[in-house]
Amino acid sequence: MNIQRMMQKKDIVSGTCIVVFSVFIFFSTFGIKHLTVSRIGSAFVPRLVAIGLFLVGGTILINGVRNKNDLSEASEQPNRPKRAVFTTFLSILFYVSSIELLGFLISNTIYLILQFSILIPKEKQKIPVIISVAILLSSLIYGIFVYGFQLYLPTGLLG
Amino acid sequence: MVNMFVTAFSMILSAKILFLVMVGTVVGIIFGAIPGLTATMAVALCLPLTFGMGPVEGMAILLSLYIGGISGGLISAILIKIPGTPSSIATTFDGYPLAERGEAGKALGVGIVYSFLGGMVGFITLFFIAPPLAEVALRFGPYEYFSIAIFSLTLISSLSGKSLVKGLASGLIGVFCASVGPAPIDTLPRFTYGIHALEGGFNLLPALIGLFAVSEILKIAESDKSIDNVQIKSFQIKGFGFSLKEFNSQWINFIRSSLIGTGIGILPGIGSGVSNIVAYSVAKNSSKNPEKYGTGIIDGIVASESSNNATIGGALVPLLTLGIPGDTVTAMLLGGLMIHGIAPGPLLFQNNGELVYSIFALLIVANIAMLIIEYYGIKLFVRLLRIPKYYLLPAILSLCVVGAYGVNNRVFDVVTILIFGTLGYVLEKFDFPLPPIILGFILGPIAETNLRRGLMHSEGSFLPFLTSPISAGFLVLALLSALSTARKNRIRERKEKNGSL
Helix, strand or coil: CHHHHHHHHHHHHHHHHHHHHHHHHHHHHHHCCCCCCCCCCCCHHHHHHHHHHHHHHHHHHHHHHHHHHHCCCCCCCCCCCCCHHHHHHHHHHHHHHHHHHHCCCHHHHHCCCCCCCCCCHHHCCCCHHHHHHHHHHHHHHHHHHHHHCCCCCHHHHHH | CCHHHHHHHHCCCCCCHHHHHHHHHHHHHHHHCCCCCHHHHHHHHHHHHHCCCCCCHHHHHHHHHHHHHHHHHHHHHHHHHCCCCCHHHHHHHHHHHHHCCCCCCHHHHHHHHHHHHHHHHHHHHHHHHHCCCCCCCCHHHHHHHHHHHHHHHHHHHCCCCCCCHHHCCCCHHHHHHCCCCEEECCCCCCCCCCHHHHHHCHHHHHHHHHHHHHHHHHHHHCCCHHCCCCCCCEEEEEEECCCCCHHHHCCHHHHHHHHHHHHHHHHHCCHHHHHHHHHHHHHHHCCCHHCCCCCCHHHHHHHHHHHHHHHHHHHHHHHHHHHHCCCHHHHHHHHHHHHHHCCCCCHHHHHHHHHHHHHHHHHHHHHHHHHHHHHHCCHHHHHHHCCCCHHHHHHHHHHHHHHHHHHHHHHHHHHHHHHHHHHHHHHHHHHCCCCHHHHHHHHHHHHHHHHHHHHHHHHCCCCHHHHHHHHHHHHHHHHHHHHHHHHHHHHHHHHHHHHHH
């Protein structure tokens, strides 16, 4: 029963989000310019997509609400993402936003240190090992791609 | 055809290409063997390696990754009861019970040999089907391409998992994501909201890397870390572990499963994740002793492994002849070819015949490499299963960033992997399947471009889309496919309702 209830809650939330999003993109399509004489311009397909999303979002929402009414009240456990996911997301966000400013080597090393610290169980964490592996791995990847494969990677502060 | 093959083999039988094939196969098997890492991820991560290479060298590494990645899944399926990739789900059913009985060596031997043989059946089918199909496809115009794209989009249902509606939503989200940036034909900006970086739109490769690699990392960050403490069954392997009598007893099962795998591969949207289960079910249902399936008989491994590798050849048929990828790995390969300025489709056969036949030859060489490397390197691959994920995953993300940045040297592509990674993670949390997003992302623009091109051609009339026999045929197929899915969905819902009462 718990799983079923969770599913319905998911359907209500996701259905609502899709409906709102579809309305947003439908109105956004009116901002797309129309240059050709044909009635099928650049806004045609996005508008169809918006209508399609509105319909499927609505169906998901209705299914969620309808099934909810069929069920008795029961305690439920929301499917909370664990802290590791959120901190992983934040460290990737940091990495992505700092790569141009700090350069690949520095931001990748910092990211790896953060990510290792998040994922490695506390009892197995050894800070010197984590830092060494992060520096070694970043240098190795940089060396292979920049010198071995002539790929350009942002140099940032070290440039 | 024979002459083309001779030329192709002379092109690829160089030390450099053979080395690339070996590297690709080894990395592919590793990615296939480690649960959570997939062939799609392997191809995504190694794409930046190919930027500086020629198309043949690039394809050598990417195709070997594909073949190794699909086959490698059998190692963990047999030894730890966790399929390395969805392609080997059915291998666990009989592989692990065999390993539990102390016959892991036999199970691995059967898996490796039939992966190789199944792959060969798929490739031979590809060699015979693709060239004539490409010749037919040369006559296709915008009407036909539009209808094929619509037909392929209706196959989203097969990738939709439990909910067709959610699959459709995923597909439409994919079409929307592809519509950000310049519109086809007139290049007018859409959904850019004054953000300069959005004017170029989202690139396919960072989108794929985000959806299938970053979201996977987020998922694994959430999962139980005890997965690193896996119990691996010990094994001894002598010869291939099975007798000639056992080999001879599997002919029908092997041919049937390989053909199922190839057929499923040809249909756009369905890949080896489905074919191994279908082939296993068919083998079980047509067996005289279906009750023995699941207890540790080689028939189950033969069905699963020959079908999943045969799917590779099948999936390359629509990619090479029509430019429509059959699954997520072929979507990556499409991106890989485009990086080298090569557009898959019927013209590829006409203008780049040597490359096409080099691809064919590479498939054979990579398949042989897979057989040798997987057999002789099995002990090493098993050892790699013990590498802690907490070291592996961050390193993979670093490679993802290199791969995304390398596409165009723009930071926006790195941002794209985070956007799509988060999107993929959130959608999966709400039970939306991810593969339809990619199908929508690729097929949406194909359908739109050809619709608008066709309408310009016909001066605004929709009639030619219905009067062209091929176009009309595909539209009818699309309609039938949609109706049959809706019917199946209704039957399933009714069954579920009755079951829950």
